[in-house]
Amino acid sequence: MKQKYEELLGRSITGISITIICILVFSILYFVGAKGISMFVSGDGSIVDFLTGTQWDPGDGLVGALPMLVTSLMVTLTSALIASPLALILAIYVSEVSESKLAQFIQPLIEVLVGIPSVVYGLLGLEVFVPMVRNAFGGTGFSILTGVMVLTLMILPTVTSLMIDGLKAVPKHYRTASLALGATQLQTINRIVLKAARPALLTAIIFGMTRAFGEALAVQMVIGNVLVMPGSLLSQGSTLTSTLTMGIGNTILGTLPNNALWSLALVLLIMALFFNILIRLVGRGGDN
Structure with missing residues (x-):
C-alpha cells in the first residue's frame, strides 16, 4: 500500500507540474501573439510594411522592421560562422586528443564561462x-x-560545451573498431566520430544561434543602436532585441509605438520557436 501511495503521489505531482508548465507556455504564446498582432488588427500598420519597410519611427506611423531583422540575422549568422569551427576544434581537443587531467581542467573552465552574465561581455x-x-x-x-565579436565570445563556451558532450556520447567501441582496422586517430575522428556526433554538433550550433539571436544587453552596448539598414559589418545598427528593450519603457500601452514593439516581440518569439523546432528535427534525424 505504501508503494502504491508513493507511486500515485509521484504521478500526481508530475501531472500537476506538466499541467502548470503547459498553461504557462500557452499563456505566454497567447499573450505575446495577441499583443503582437494588435497593430495589424487595428489597421495602424500592415504586415507587408512591417516586414519590408526600412524606416522605423512609430510616432510618425513608420513601422518598417526590416533593418532590425537584417541586423539581427547578420550578427547571429556571422557569430555562428566564427564560433562553430573554433568550438569544434576545442571540443575535439578536449574529448579526443588531450590527456584526461587536462580535459578535466578545461571543461569546467568552459562551463564557468557559460555562466558569466551578458553585461560582463558587454x-x-x-x-x-x-x-x-x-x-x-x-x-x-x-x-x-x-x-559580432561580443556574441562570438558569448556563444563560444556554450557551443563548445555542448559539442564536447556530443562527442563524448559517441560509443567508445566505434573508436576501438576503427583503430583496430588500421585507421589513424585523425581518420577515426574525421570519418567515424564526427559523423556519429553530427546531430549533436548541429544542435549545439543551432542552440548557440538561438542565444545570439535573443541576446539584448551585450549587443546593445556595442552595436551603436542606429535604426538604419546596415550596409556592411562596419555599419552601426540595431537588433530586434536592442530596439525592443530600449523602447518598451518609453511607450504608452495601447498606442502605435507600444503595439509596434510588441510586434517585434512576436517576431522574436516566432524565431525562438523556429530554432527550437529545428533543434528537435536535427535531434530526431540523429535518432533515425
Missing part, C-alpha cells in the same frame, strides 16, 4: 573590442562587427 566589448575596431577601421568603433 563591458569587455566596450573596453577591448570597440577600441580595437576603432583603431583598425576608424570611426567610433561601435558597429555590427563589434557586436
Whole structure:
C-alpha cells in the first residue's frame, strides 16, 4: 500500500507540474501573439510594411522592421560562422586528443564561462573590442562587427560545451573498431566520430544561434543602436532585441509605438520557436 501511495503521489505531482508548465507556455504564446498582432488588427500598420519597410519611427506611423531583422540575422549568422569551427576544434581537443587531467581542467573552465552574465561581455566589448575596431577601421568603433565579436565570445563556451558532450556520447567501441582496422586517430575522428556526433554538433550550433539571436544587453552596448539598414559589418545598427528593450519603457500601452514593439516581440518569439523546432528535427534525424 505504501508503494502504491508513493507511486500515485509521484504521478500526481508530475501531472500537476506538466499541467502548470503547459498553461504557462500557452499563456505566454497567447499573450505575446495577441499583443503582437494588435497593430495589424487595428489597421495602424500592415504586415507587408512591417516586414519590408526600412524606416522605423512609430510616432510618425513608420513601422518598417526590416533593418532590425537584417541586423539581427547578420550578427547571429556571422557569430555562428566564427564560433562553430573554433568550438569544434576545442571540443575535439578536449574529448579526443588531450590527456584526461587536462580535459578535466578545461571543461569546467568552459562551463564557468557559460555562466558569466551578458553585461560582463558587454563591458569587455566596450573596453577591448570597440577600441580595437576603432583603431583598425576608424570611426567610433561601435558597429555590427563589434557586436559580432561580443556574441562570438558569448556563444563560444556554450557551443563548445555542448559539442564536447556530443562527442563524448559517441560509443567508445566505434573508436576501438576503427583503430583496430588500421585507421589513424585523425581518420577515426574525421570519418567515424564526427559523423556519429553530427546531430549533436548541429544542435549545439543551432542552440548557440538561438542565444545570439535573443541576446539584448551585450549587443546593445556595442552595436551603436542606429535604426538604419546596415550596409556592411562596419555599419552601426540595431537588433530586434536592442530596439525592443530600449523602447518598451518609453511607450504608452495601447498606442502605435507600444503595439509596434510588441510586434517585434512576436517576431522574436516566432524565431525562438523556429530554432527550437529545428533543434528537435536535427535531434530526431540523429535518432533515425
